Amino acid sequence: MPMSNVCEVLTLADICAYLKERDNYVVLTHTNPDGDTLGSAYGLKLGLKKLGKRVQVVCCDEIPHKYDYFIDDSECDFVPETVVAVDVADIKLLGDLYERFEGRIDLNIDHHVSNTHYANRLYLDADAAACAECVYEILDELGIEFDRDIANALYTGLSTDTGCFKYGNVTDRTHRIAAKLYRIGVDASEINRIMFDTKSKSRVQMEMMVLNSAEFHFEDRCMVMAITLDVQRKTGCSRSDMEGVPPMSRSVEGVLAGVTLKENREGEFKISLRTYAPLDASAICGKLGGGGHKAAAGCTVIGSLEEAKSAILAAVKEALEELDAGSDIT
Template identity: 35%
Template sequence: MNREILLNMGKAIDLIKESSNIFIASHINPDGDNIGSSLALALALKKINKNIVVLKSDIIPIDFTFLPGINLIKEYDDKLDDIDLFITLDCGDINRLGQNKILFENAKKTINIDHHISNTNFGDINIVDSKVTATGELIYYFIKQMEIEIDKDIATNIYTAISTDTGSFKYESVSSDTHRIIADLLDIGIDKSDININLYENMSFTRMKLFIKSLTTLETFNNGKIAVIEVTQEMLKETGASLEDSEGIVSFIKKLSTVEAACILKELEKEDIKISLRTKKYLDASYICNKFDGGGHKRAAGCTIYKGIKEAKELIVKSIQEAMKV
């Protein structure tokens, strides 16, 4: 971490010391880094006797309900006020807070802790480091800096944050420091086996059925460089699954050796197709999705095409093919 980040951590710690009622919130469509980081920080601040509210921003995926401290998460309530300090985690910009944005704006002071390169520094204090692989890494250093002991419950949440944001320590952004943090968490005595079963072997039967059904729609283009699958409303009806259950299918088809671009088309409505695009080595996924007013990262992006699923598929495949030519 550079000097500026360390300095900002110092300022943030002073602010926390002065504050009694502290609110914590993260982005909509919560993932493991979001929830793990929020609960880790909440549990740590409770240890120094702060009044902590963790705000729910969205439905919590069932995979994360095993996390220690999950009951600290509170439903949104616009009567909530007297917010001394509002800490946002893993949010690139203020709009990612969803309905909690109003509470953020009502807070006396704000801290923004994040690892997105696009972060807009919207807090009074900003602890932003795009070099770390997960916000959970920043939370680890931050709790250490506060000299609060990381116990098993806090460690379980940080492990979850980092593991889920790195595909179990596989992604490009994982560093030797990431592994040293994990080593430290294991020494604290977390039940790694139980955590990993909860995170990676906890698929519902309906989700498995959707997975299989969707895989049978696999189509490839350009000698297998492009792979496309569908999830239609009919499949959801047949399997009893929801659209959220399609999480992970696109990563699965990206496993194909020939694939550079893997793409899933999700039929929200007849002419409302949500697209998730993943790329492997060189294609810029966000560049392709930008053309349809979407966005994201280089290797993972999304957009919506307001056409029937067949036409949407033709359009996105054409766009990928054009990007490949450049």
């Protein structure tokens, strides 16, 4: 096995020295790519290009067209030397690229508390609301002159991973970085219109069906929604149409845990969990082999819809019972 088990944890100075020294980068994103993994990857690509480096971004899945405004497909014809994964907490999240790159990730830039230290080098900032915050700090430390394209890529990461700057992961640093991107001329309102205020017709039809079959459990503290293959077929909704569903799962008053089950293929469900403190989504999904952040995490369960639902509901129930037991102590 070509696995190296040692993962060197890097400081900001270390990673900048490393990035300056190396060249011919391939930057990997996670499967089912979102605004943060893509914004981080292309922000890094555009930034490193300014240092004269050659960079290509590789994603195992098709990139949704809504991100076209920062996608840069130039300069892809070279032999990759340095492999970087961005916003990828676990090597399994590389999807089909997993086998090709196992044991060969030179550098991982991430902000997930659940990071599994699979890369040879890791720059991890679990206080960052988005991986794009980490990339901003790295490019800033490298002394790179930011332009509007870099700003648009990084802002997309910041905005999408914070639900348009309204989740609990937002800090003063998130806003400070956003402010700096405004100074560079980021197209913030247009980006947010595309990311948050635009829905396809099939998305609306899918939402109607999903809400129609929503369930409430544990004294209405847990809401469950399912996007079955049947719903996906009937509405023709795309992957990116389905991205906005998990945040809806905890939008009902009194709900502490929102569960979204998306049927990937017959007998396989991607579960997205959204919680409010003190419930810890990453810990709950960890019980089913997944992970993520305190308020947003995920896992994959093999089985029927009923089996997948029972598995995640059992884990949520346990967490709610711990919460109830804790609140009895005075």
